[in-house]
Amino acid sequence: MASLTNKRILLGITGGIAAYKSADLARRLRDAGAEVRVVMTQAATGFITPLTMQAVSGHPVQQTLLDETTENGMDHIELARWADLVLVAPASANFLAKLNQGRADDLLSTVCLATDAPLAVAPAMNQQMWLNPATQRNVFGLKQLGIKLFGPGSGDQACGETGPGRMLEPEELVDLVAGQFVTGTLQGITVMVTAGPTWEAMDPVRGFTNRSSGKMGYAVAQAAVEAGARVILVSGPTALKAPERVEPVNVTSAREMHDAVMERVAAVDIFIGVAAVADYRPKAVAEQKIKKGPDTLMIELERNPDILANVAAITDGPFTVGFAAETENLLEHARDKLQKKHVDMIAANRVDQTELGFDADQNALTLISTSGQIELEPQPKTRLARELIKHIATGFHAKNTTEDSRQTYR
Ligand code: CTP
DSSP states (O other), X not given: OOOOTTOXXXXXXXXXXXXXXHHHHHHHHHHTTOEEEEEEOTXXXXXXXXXXXXXXXXXXXXXXXXXXXXXXXXXXXHHHHHOSEEEEXXXXXXXXXXXXXXXXXXXXXXXXHHOOSOEEEEEOOOHHHHHSHHHHHHHHHXXXXXXXXXXXXXXXXXXXXXXXXXXXXXXXXXXXXXXXXXXOTTTTOEEEEEESBOEEESSSSOEEEOOOOSHHHHHHHHHHHHTTOEEEEEEXXXXXXXXXXXXEEEOOSHHHHHHHHHHHGGGOSEEEEOOBOOSEEESSOOSSOOOOOSSOOOOOEEEOOOHHHHHHTSTTOOEEEEEEEXXXXXXXXXXXXXXXXXXXXXXXXXXXXXXXXXXXXXEEEEEEETTEEEEEEEEEHHHHHHHHHHHHHHHHHHHHHHHHHHHHHO
């Protein structure tokens, strides 16, 4: 099946009998992973109701250019920016003519003019109208403008005639839409990232935590989205806003993070533990604020679950990547963690240099796996995260290929 994970498709519907197929098209686009928003022309609403399209797309349908009452709506510029691709299906002869002329007299034509996303049209009309030289001149013009023509197909028409002008079937259109996107290295893959610190309360106002801004984990989640993955970001308390298109799960303590991960891990292909999880928590949490008392205060701590090790221990579980933050003997400790936690890869990260690591925007990593060691040079965390994701994708695909061939051999 075509994959459109994380892709934003703006579906334009114009007036034509084929509009009844647009509901199926929207549903199939969503099944392939896309987010779909619908804009309908006035004429389209005569063939299919906005309510139907709202139900299948999951968003309110937008119809007019100047409508202050569209509470949940985006204006034409926002819509134009939002889209990764605009598909007009069905596209009537009149709409092709308008598009070729660059008119902007309704919401859909205005969005088409305002977007810099790829634009595709799926013409649908009577065969005489399609073959008319005026339409063919418009089609020629649209091609010159770089607008993609999906179809039309040929065959029996709603008007009783036979010939070219039928809108392509929804499944053909979904394949054509998917073909417009460069397939990322993690297309169709589910990635889970843990990020930020955890907070282990000792009383209602105090607790233990680890130093972590969450920047690296959030950048890794963002890079995985860019590579086409569905991304679940399980984050401890940070000041950061979750990147767009990730599924955020916010937690506070290590045990909450552990539970949030374990609840969702069955659907995960790659697990990346970037969080600075507190290894211990206070054994008892005081219900009220602890008052000052003697000169010394003993607080007993107990071990938290090791999330990464528990994920790595799952039979046929995800490809696991751990982070190792060390202040000394970096590579030795990192190799040790690779073996002890049985993970597929460790990203070792020196935190003793102020310009790198913790709160910094820059970082450098050494990737260690059983197949060797790779150095990723100091660079902004966003760029570094993209490089890291590239190597993780390579490792993941290599492992899966080996396992598949082993299964075939058996
Ligand atoms: N980690 C985890 N759960 C824990 C502790 C750590 O998932 N309770 C993960 C981190 O997200 C990271 C990796 O394990 O990916 C390494 O964490 P680190 O704290 O550096 O190592 P530890 O295993 O805790 O060992 P030590 O504290 O002895 O260095």
